Amino acid sequence: MRELLEAVGENPDREGLRDTPARVARAYREMFAGLYTDPAEVLARTFDESHEELVLVTDIPMYSTCEHHLVPFHGVAHVGYIPNSHGKVTGLSKLARLVDLYAKRPQVQERLTSQIADALVRKLEPRGVIVVVEAEHLCMSMRGIRKPGARTTTSAVRGMLQTSATSRAEALELIKGRR
């Protein structure tokens, strides 16, 4: 971080910057903590609720870091699944924890979206999964092409939320019609 400050023409020894390398190290430890957390642990505890229809949590705030420019991209994630015939469900907060875990890594939005979906498939063996992420990339807003407000939407659907048009339409309608 010292070298980076020097490279941009700053003096890393001036008062305001003296503690910056250590501060950034601490901030990065937090921003990339998801590299050191096992998704299986987040979803370790499941219970049988004999609910065999859609469970959907919308508008989960999401802050991640673009792996190309190391600047934030942020927005919301919507995560839903249809439990299997045993009704194996997880705590609602765990869906948000899963978003956090994968967001706190150097990321691209497509991979973030599919990693969340695939972790749910592996651990809950659900009949279907849908993950939609809507985000603004600061690398597209504050620099480069400079299009503040441009939003990117990515989705990952698995199982019957991919194969059944009716199930997918219901989930998408609930996601679009929220608020």
Ligand SMILES: Nc1nc2c(ncn2[C@@H]2O[C@H](COP(=O)(O)OP(=O)(O)OP(=O)(O)O)[C@@H](O)[C@H]2O)c(=O)[nH]1
């Ligand atoms: N697919 C995808 N692309 C991303 C994501 N985040 C950033 N990018 C893009 O990654 C690309 C990197 O392109 P490069 O040409 O290597 O980098 P650059 O010269 O800084 O590109 P510009 O941003 O166009 O100035 C850019 O087009 C970014 O918009 C993401 O989550 N998914």
Ligand SMILES: [Zn+2]
């Ligand atoms: Zn970027």
